Amino acid sequence: MPMPGSADLRKAIQRALRREAGSDADAKALAAAALRLYETLAGQLALLIGEAGVRALTARSLHLVQRDFPWLAEARDPGPSERPFAQVGLRLERQEPTVAREAAAATLATLGGLLATLIGDALTMRVLRAAWPSAFPNETQQEARNR
Amino acid sequence: MTDKVPIRQLPTGVPGLDAVLGGGLPEFSFNLIAGAPGSGKTTLAQQIMFALAEPGRPALYFTVLGEPPVKMLRYQQQFAFFDASKVSDSIRFINVAEEVLKGGLSQILKRIVQEVEAASPSIVVVDSFRTAVRTAERRPAGPFEMEQFVQDLGIHLTGWQATTFLVGEYVTAENVENPIFTVADGLLWLYQSVDRNSVVRKMQVVKCRGQASIPGLHTFRITEGGIQVFPRVIVAAEEMPEPASSGVRPRPRPRVSTGIEPLDEMLGGGIPAGYSVLVAGPSGSGKTVLATEFLAEGTRRGEPGILAVFEKRPREYSEIVAKGKTLGRLVAEHQITVIQSRPLDLSIDETLHELTTAIRRHNARRLVIDSLSGFELALAPTFREDFRESLYRMVAALTGLGVTVMMTAELEDSYVDLRFSPHGTAFLTDAIIMQRYIELQGQLKRIIAVVKVRGSAHKKELRAFEITEDGIVVGEALGGYVGLLTGHPEVTKGAAPAAHGRSPRRRGR
Numbered sequence: 001m002p003m004p005g006s007a008d009l010r011k012a013i014q015r016a017l018r019r020e021a022g023s024d025a026d027a028k029a030l031a032a033a034a035l036r037l038y039e040t041l042a043g044q045l046a047l048l049i050g051e052a053g054v055r056a057l058t059a060r061s062l063h064l065v066q067r068d069f070p071w072l073a074e075a076r077d078p079g080p081s082e083r084p085f086a087q088v089g090l091r092l093e094r095q096e097p098t099v100a101r102e103a104a105a106a107t108l109a110t111l112g113g114l115l116a117t118l119i120g121d122a123l124t125m126r127v128l129r130a131a132w133p134s135a136f137p138n139e140t141q142q143e144a145r146n147r
Numbered sequence: 148m149t150d151k152v153p154i155r156q157l158p159t160g161v162p163g164l165d166a167v168l169g170g171g172l173p174e175f176s177f178n179l180i181a182g183a184p185g186s187g188k189t190t191l192a193q194q195i196m197f198a199l200a201e202p203g204r205p206a207l208y209f210t211v212l213g214e215p216p217v218k219m220l221r222y223q224q225q226f227a228f229f230d231a232s233k234v235s236d237s238i239r240f241i242n243v244a245e246e247v248l249k250g251g252l253s254q255i256l257k258r259i260v261q262e263v264e265a266a267s268p269s270i271v272v273v274d275s276f277r278t279a280v281r282t283a284e285r286r287p288a289g290p291f292e293m294e295q296f297v298q299d300l301g302i303h304l305t306g307w308q309a310t311t312f313l314v315g316e317y318v319t320a321e322n323v324e325n326p327i328f329t330v331a332d333g334l335l336w337l338y339q340s341v342d343r344n345s346v347v348r349k350m351q352v353v354k355c356r357g358q359a360s361i362p363g364l365h366t367f368r369i370t371e372g373g374i375q376v377f378p379r380v381i382v383a384a385e386e387m388p389e390p391a392s393s394g395v396r397p398r399p400r401p402r403v404s405t406g407i408e409p410l411d412e413m414l415g416g417g418i419p420a421g422y423s424v425l426v427a428g429p430s431g432s433g434k435t436v437l438a439t440e441f442l443a444e445g446t447r448r449g450e451p452g453i454l455a456v457f458e459k460r461p462r463e464y465s466e467i468v469a470k471g472k473t474l475g476r477l478v479a480e481h482q483i484t485v486i487q488s489r490p491l492d493l494s495i496d497e498t499l500h501e502l503t504t505a506i507r508r509h510n511a512r513r514l515v516i517d518s519l520s521g522f523e524l525a526l527a528p529t530f531r532e533d534f535r536e537s538l539y540r541m542v543a544a545l546t547g548l549g550v551t552v553m554m555t556a557e558l559e560d561s562y563v564d565l566r567f568s569p570h571g572t573a574f575l576t577d578a579i580i581m582q583r584y585i586e587l588q589g590q591l592k593r594i595i596a597v598v599k600v601r602g603s604a605h606k607k608e609l610r611a612f613e614i615t616e617d618g619i620v621v622g623e624a625l626g627g628y629v630g631l632l633t634g635h636p637e638v639t640k641g642a643a644p645a646a647h648g649r650s651p652r653r654r655g656r
Binding site: 048123 | 210215216217220221224231232234239244
């Protein structure tokens with residue numbers, strides 16, 4: 001399955017957020033859903049590239065996404081004992097739901113895009129699909145049929 | 148019936164490695180891949196893992212400290228064997244850096260055991276094992292903790308029916324008392340041999356319990372496809388020439404025509420099939436033309452040929468006319484296959500692999516190596532030092548396939564001694580054809596002679612020859628002269644010099 005473009009990846013993640021938090025979710029619910037999506041992805045990724053690798057990519061993604069959402073800057077440097085995405089959740093909670101949804105999707109999509117530039121589309125898509133099956137329902141079903 | 152436990156040999160997916168290991172990778176073996184940084188350890192381990200992993204019996208690849216996993220994945224996927232579709236279902240990469248840093252050897256073992264019991268893998272790789280051990284060793288440890296760890300790891304992984312590779316940066320002969328060297332069933336050592344500006348990759352199977360691996364250093368190359376090993380060819384007893392003292396009378400062999408009838412007569416009826424022939428002569432004397440006619444004659448008789456070029460470019464060869472056809476046309480008609488060398492970093496075994504592959508693919512019966520001098524130059528410097536020994540192995544292996552091998556060798560004309568090859572390799576070949584320039588009656592002439600045909604009578608005469616549009620035309624024997632090879636020929640008293648140059652005795656069928 002080819003890696004979707006940035007816009008399509010954001011849409012796919014928004015789909016997963018809706019599934020996690022519901023269509024009319026407030027910012028708090030969206031932040032919690034984003035955190036869950038991140039944690040699932042981080043768990044998959046840590047197996048592949050280690051905790052340190054996940055931390056580094058997360059920090060870089062947050063740096064990149066600040067251009068569109070400058071208020072995420074404060075979330076960039078979690079403390080050593082803090083989960084890397086914890087601060088992001090707190091920032092998302094303070095936004096309007098629409099903005100929070102867009103920012104969460106953009107952040108996670110940036111992480112996916114960054115991963116693809118480093119380890120390639122094919123491997124990245126395998127990780128994303130395993131972490132977020134609800135974001136890619138058609139492809140996941142197709143793959144299940146192929147097995 | 149035998150009580151011996153059968154050991155299944157797994158195909159490694161690394162061309163040439165199964166042969167080196169003695170048939171494949173022993174199932175459930177506990178192996179160490181050792182070598183200096185950059186020697187190809189990770190690539191070898193991953194190539195084997197991608198070949199063997201399957202959804203039912205996945206592979207677990209434990210990355211420790213050292214090369215960051217994200218970079219390893221980035222670079223390793225450039226190889227053709229890296230199949231991203233296998234990752235997660237058939238192959239799981241698991242990073243255990245945290246365990247190494249925080250928990251020491253016991254924590255690493257615990258995590259590996261936990262993952263192995265959960266996944267029941269067929270293949271387990273720990274990369275880099277050396278880093279894991281070195282980091283853990285910095286922590287306070289009880290006596291024999293390292294020995295205990297290696298022992299437990301070996302027992303557990305074998306008990307769970309996993310074939311294991313530990314990857315480690317070890318330098319040759321370093322700390323041979325390291326328990327890992329004792330516990331490991333298989334020990335593969337990878338080297339990068341540096342000689343002047345050339346680097347050659349070599350591999351040695353230091354041990355492989357339960358089966359006979361091929362001893363010695365085997366060259367290998369890393370390309371986009373991954374690793375390819377070129378097993379060091381060991382000459383089998385039946386391929387070695389029969390010693391003269393053995394008293395065994397060799398069976399007469401069928402003869403192979405050179406395509407030049409007078410030369411066949413000089414050879415005693417052609418070249419005995421499966422012989423190696425050296426054509427030695429100075430630059431421009433017609434060695435390549437003779438060799439090309441030899442191949443063209445083969446095609447006329449339905450015997451495909453291989454031309455291994457270490458001299459001119461193939462385009463220059465394609466214009467040579469033999470048997471009324473250009474070599475280019477014979478190549479286009481797939482009757483002759485041209486192999487062009489990759490210059491300056493070849494090993495004999497890689498060359499031999501390429502030649503034997505081509506011979507088998509095309510069912511070739513004739514092979515020309517043009518020339519030995521160019522071949523020697525194409526080799527990496529480290530192999531030039533033992534060129535004679537290597538050439539001996541190569542010639543024996545090629546003729547062992549039943550192929551008749553013709554090799555050209557350039558010699559400077561000398562009128563004070565009689566040599567047939569610049570390498571002292573003449574004794575390796577079964578037959579020698581010599582070409583020389585002589586000055587006769589104020590003209591420069593080419594002469595040809597058969598110096599040796601092992602186990603066969605042959606003519607000893609010197610004959611003039613010319614290279615014409617029809618190819619090589621051999622004249623009559625140059626009777627009536629003495630000292631032709633000294634540069635000062637004289638007419639024998641009372642004898643009339645024989646006609647030479649273009650002669651009525653032309654080749655032709």
